[in-house]
Amino acid sequence: MIEVSNLTKEFNGIKAVDNISFSVKKGETFVLLGTSGCGKTTTLKMINRLVEPTSGEMRIEGRKTLEEEPTKLRKQIGYVIQNIGLFPHYTVEQNIAVVPQLLKWDRNRIRNRTNELLELVGLVPPEDFLKRHPEELSGGQQQRVGLARAFAADPSIILLDEPFGALDPITRRQIQKEFKKLEMMLAKTIILVTHDIFEAFDLADRICLMDEGRVKQIGTPKKLLFSPKKKFVKDFFRSNRFLLELKVIPLKDLLPVISDTGIRDETLPKFEESTSLLDVLETMESSKDPKSAFRIMDSAEKIKKVTTHKDALEAFLKIRLKMTA
Amino acid sequence: MNQVNTFFDFILSHQNEILEQTLEHISLTVIALTISVLIGLPLGILLTRRKRLASPVLGVVGIIQTIPSVALLGFLLPLMGIGVVPAIVALFLYALLPIIRNTFTGIEEVDPSVKEAAQGMGMTNTQILGKIELPLAVPVIFAGIRTATVINVGIATLCALIASGGLGEFIFRGIALNNMNMILAGAIPAAVLALLLDSVLSILQKFIRKIIKPFLILSVIFVFIIVPLLVLPSFIGSSFRAGFTAEFMERADGYPGLKRTYQFEMDTMELDPGLMYRALKNGRVDVICGFSTDGRIKAYDFKILEDDKNYFPPYQAVPLIRGETLRKYPILRDIFAKFKGKITDEQMAELNYRVDRIKESPSKVARDFLEQMGFQIPKRSGKGADIIIGAKNFTEQFILAHLFAYLIESYSSLKADLKTGLAGTKICFDALKSGQIDLYPEYTGTGLLAILDVDEHTRKSLMNDEQKIFDFVREESKKKYDLEWIHPLGFSNSYALMMRKKQAEKLNIKTITDLKSYIENQKAAEDRN
Numbered sequence: 104m105i106e107v108s109n110l111t112k113e114f115n116g117i118k119a120v121d122n123i124s125f126s127v128k129k130g131e132t133f134v135l136l137g138t139s140g141c142g143k144t145t146t147l148k149m150i151n152r153l154v155e156p157t158s159g160e161m162r163i164e165g166r167k168t169l170e171e172e173p174t175k176l177r178k179q180i181g182y183v184i185q186n187i188g189l190f191p192h193y194t195v196e197q198n199i200a201v202v203p204q205l206l207k208w209d210r211n212r213i214r215n216r217t218n219e220l221l222e223l224v225g226l227v228p229p230e231d232f233l234k235r236h237p238e239e240l241s242g243g244q245q246q247r248v249g250l251a252r253a254f255a256a257d258p259s260i261i262l263l264d265e266p267f268g269a270l271d272p273i274t275r276r277q278i279q280k281e282f283k284k285l286e287m288m289l290a291k292t293i294i295l296v297t298h299d300i301f302e303a304f305d306l307a308d309r310i311c312l313m314d315e316g317r318v319k320q321i322g323t324p325k326k327l328l329f330s331p332k333k334k335f336v337k338d339f340f341r342s343n344r345f346l347l348e349l350k351v352i353p354l355k356d357l358l359p360v361i362s363d364t365g366i367r368d369e370t371l372p373k374f375e376e377s378t379s380l381l382d383v384l385e386t387m388e389s390s391k392d393p394k395s396a397f398r399i400m401d402s403a404e405k406i407k408k409v410t411t412h413k414d415a416l417e418a419f420l421k422i423r424l425k426m427t428a
Numbered sequence: 429m430n431q432v433n434t435f436f437d438f439i440l441s442h443q444n445e446i447l448e449q450t451l452e453h454i455s456l457t458v459i460a461l462t463i464s465v466l467i468g469l470p471l472g473i474l475l476t477r478r479k480r481l482a483s484p485v486l487g488v489v490g491i492i493q494t495i496p497s498v499a500l501l502g503f504l505l506p507l508m509g510i511g512v513v514p515a516i517v518a519l520f521l522y523a524l525l526p527i528i529r530n531t532f533t534g535i536e537e538v539d540p541s542v543k544e545a546a547q548g549m550g551m552t553n554t555q556i557l558g559k560i561e562l563p564l565a566v567p568v569i570f571a572g573i574r575t576a577t578v579i580n581v582g583i584a585t586l587c588a589l590i591a592s593g594g595l596g597e598f599i600f601r602g603i604a605l606n607n608m609n610m611i612l613a614g615a616i617p618a619a620v621l622a623l624l625l626d627s628v629l630s631i632l633q634k635f636i637r638k639i640i641k642p643f644l645i646l647s648v649i650f651v652f653i654i655v656p657l658l659v660l661p662s663f664i665g666s667s668f669r670a671g672f673t674a675e676f677m678e679r680a681d682g683y684p685g686l687k688r689t690y691q692f693e694m695d696t697m698e699l700d701p702g703l704m705y706r707a708l709k710n711g712r713v714d715v716i717c718g719f720s721t722d723g724r725i726k727a728y729d730f731k732i733l734e735d736d737k738n739y740f741p742p743y744q745a746v747p748l749i750r751g752e753t754l755r756k757y758p759i760l761r762d763i764f765a766k767f768k769g770k771i772t773d774e775q776m777a778e779l780n781y782r783v784d785r786i787k788e789s790p791s792k793v794a795r796d797f798l799e800q801m802g803f804q805i806p807k808r809s810g811k812g813a814d815i816i817i818g819a820k821n822f823t824e825q826f827i828l829a830h831l832f833a834y835l836i837e838s839y840s841s842l843k844a845d846l847k848t849g850l851a852g853t854k855i856c857f858d859a860l861k862s863g864q865i866d867l868y869p870e871y872t873g874t875g876l877l878a879i880l881d882v883d884e885h886t887r888k889s890l891m892n893d894e895q896k897i898f899d900f901v902r903e904e905s906k907k908k909y910d911l912e913w914i915h916p917l918g919f920s921n922s923y924a925l926m927m928r929k930k931q932a933e934k935l936n937i938k939t940i941t942d943l944k945s946y947i948e949n950q951k952a953a954e955d956r957n
Contacts, residue, residue, distance in 0.1 A: 153547060177550035188545025192563050202549050252549075262548075 104129050105150065105260065105292060110159035112145050119145045121316035122159070129259075132293040134307035136300065142316035143296045147262050150294065151180045163260065178202055181253035181261035181291075185268040187245050189237040195221075195248050196233040202256040220251040223287045243274040254287050261288075263295040267302065279305055300343055304350050312336055325351040329426045348423055349381035354399050357418040363408040364396055373398040376407060380419055387412050438609035445598075450617050452593035456512070457580045457625065460519030462647050464576060468524050469569070472531025473557065486529055493525040497586045498700075505590065505703060509712040510671070515584070515592030522583055523576035530572025534565030563637060570633040574626050581622040585614065588674075589700035595621075597674060597698055604675035606854040668950055671699040671713035676923065681741055681877050682717070689739040692944040705730075708928060715943065720924040721773055721824060723780030731929040736939040741887075742894040743871035743922040745771075745824075747832060751910035753815065753866040760815075760867075761914060763839045768915035770801060776824065776919040783823045790823065794830035798838075805834050813845030818865035820856050821849045824921060828869040853878050861909055871921055875901040875913070894920070 135143035148154040221229035224247040355376040504514040588596025598614030676682035819829035833844040
């Protein structure tokens with residue numbers, strides 16, 4: 104649990120971060136979203152004290168971080184940056200082992216942990232990567248090593264500063280998708296900084312939208328989209344609105360207004376009711392027939408309804424009108 | 429081929445000396461370099477933490493770098509004297525810029541995201557420096573150290589001018605004696621040494637991360653234990669020291685002969701002719717080998733020790749002229765006859781003093797002197813040159829060359845032109861033989877020993893008698909080269925041992941024999957202790 108209260112940072116009299124407060128629940132993925140210069144990175148860096156706040160305070164599990172030794176604090180918080188910042192003179196193994204070594208783990212424990220992490224981030228078999236230097240890896244592989252390094256000492260909090268920003272769009276998409284599913288992300292409290300709206304909507308439990316150093320609104324993606332508190336928030340999502348709506352509305356929301364074809368065919372594709380309509384459409388795209396049907400299941404794998412995506416889209420349009428109104 | 433053979437002969441016959449000088453050279457360079465690294469590296473690191481200091485510090489160090497090396501040695505002379513210490517200080521100052529600048533730049537250029545990641549992972553500043561910044565800056569830092577090494581090996585040759593030893597001794601002695609083999613025997617090992625040290629460092633660079641700790645410890649031990657051992661003797665040493673030029677140390681009529689004639693030895697060190705007088709004045713040495721007509725004798729209040737065994741051959745100044753020129757313009761003989769014996773040692777010293785110390789032009793000094801002697805000097809005019817007068821590259825020769833020109837133009841319709849600053853006896857004499865110049869002022873002693881290169885037996889037979897030597901060189905030069913020594917000018921610019929007048933009076937030393945007994949008493953006293 105992270106609590107940030109009344110945090111302000113001035114650089115030469117100019118407020119980069121202006122009196123912001125929020126709290127992040129344990130295990131939550133919290134996204135700081137905004138355009139460049141909105142103060143999101145400064146906010147993130149104040150949490151691990153790479154930047155010292157001008158005023159305000161922060162607590163982690165109730166402890167005031169400003170009263171702790173910064174280096175000790177940072178060892179408990181994973182940190183991933185856009186340019187990755189792998190140490191070019193270290194091998195992959197040595198890079199991952201940095202924090203465990205600072206914490207004086209014994210050699211065997213470090214070796215086991217390194218192997219485990221490489222597998223977790225999908226660099227398999229680990230032996231192929233351990234002895235390589237960063238320059239011998241692709242950008243995507245480097246970012247995976249960067250993630251592994253941040254997770255090395257199994258911190259409960261991870262800070263990510265535009266972690267996928269330096270990757271090409273295809274690799275970025277792929278890593279973002281995997282990232283959500285990574286086992287090691289479970290039960291971690293994550294604060295992620297990004298300017299990419301889709302990334303935010305993909306990964307966030309809650310989003311904190313910032314502008315000019317201030318918080319504009321904090322809430323779930325759905326809340327920000329359908330109940331914007333300010334004009335700024337509404338305008339921020341205007342150009343991508345339709346896609347974002349497809350993304351935030353899960354099948355579950357459509358169930359009341361969707362019609363059932365009545366067909367019960369085990370071979371039809373199935374989706375869990377928490378899946379967003381956008382994901383359904385993307386997956387179903389290969390079958391060109393608008394009448395092709397799919398099954399909607401609940402979390403216990405019980406069929407709720409069977410429908411076509413034409414019907415699903417119609418249902419979505421109805422719901423959408425209702426929600427926006 | 430012959431040149432190559434004589435070079436190898438020279439190397440073989442001087443191998444001990446070459447080895448010794450090379451070792452001196454290496455120790456000078458390595459000591460200075462180690463100190464520079466131990467100081468420059470932390471300073472470079474400090475600048476990355478206190479960026480405001482960076483540009484003033486780099487500026488100052490940069491300015492030191494631009495001081496010409498001989499000038500820097502000159503600045504250090506009054507502060508630290510001569511010998512190994514000022515040499516190491518000079519080398520240290522020159523090595524500082526590349527080392528500080530490259531350390532600073534090397535660390536500054538480490539990718540900021542790498543530093544941020546290291547910091548974000550909880551490394552302390554010291555850990556970031558030791559594990560990240562320094563290892564990544566190693567190539568740049570080493571490039572700086574290697575530059576400094578090559579610079580230092582080069583500049584260390586110049587340090588021979590302030591009696592610190594090294595391969596420069598051969599180079600400067602070789603230049604003074606016009607001995608190409610000797611120059612090469614200093615220059616080639618110096619070049620090889622530069623390349624060698626550079627390669628050693630490039631190998632070291634590859635392993636530095638593994639051996640850095642023992643290496644640093646060794647360096648510190650080296651500096652704190654070995655350096656004082658090397659440096660201290662030059663402070664303690666003997667209380668009475670002589671400073672001689674490279675040429676004097678080597679010439680048969682220099683120190684080797686002096687030792688034999690007077691049967692005594694002194695603590696000596698090699699010095700640049702230009703720095704030698706200042707070193708005596710500042711009390712860094714107590715006796716030097718000057719020239720009896722040097723202007724600085726008066727300026728610095730020195731005393732010339734009487735050569736009571738008549739060891740130094742007389743160096744009477746005489747116009748040396750081509751036979752061909754003399755036959756073409758016989759009037760020249762009459763002109764110089766008017767001037768025969770007109771300048772005394774003291775007068776010549778006074779003229780040199782006016783140029784060296786009061787900074788009057790040689791031409792004006794020559795003219796004033798002639799007018800004062802009652803010669804009629806017309807304004808020089810017109811072009812064309814019937815006679816070309818040469819001169820070696822020191823003050824007295826400049827003055828005499830101008831004097832000759834005024835004389836010739838006053839008492840004949842001939843036009844004279846000057847070609848001054850010829851570097852050394854050999855160059856001047858070769859120019860005369862080949863007819864590039866018609867005459868120049870030469871000294872009988874030089875004629876005897878450097879030009880005619882007579883054997884020991886002939887030398888002894890002349891018994892350092894002024895007249896005998898003059899007659900001998902005149903006849904031999906005429907026979908061998910068709911060159912004529914005409915009328916002696918009067919003074920003799922011979923080698924002379926000199927001391928500070930005050931000290932000489934205090935110790936009651938008037939002659940070289942007095943000096944000998946003083947030194948022997950000193951030694952006996954030291955041995956008793």
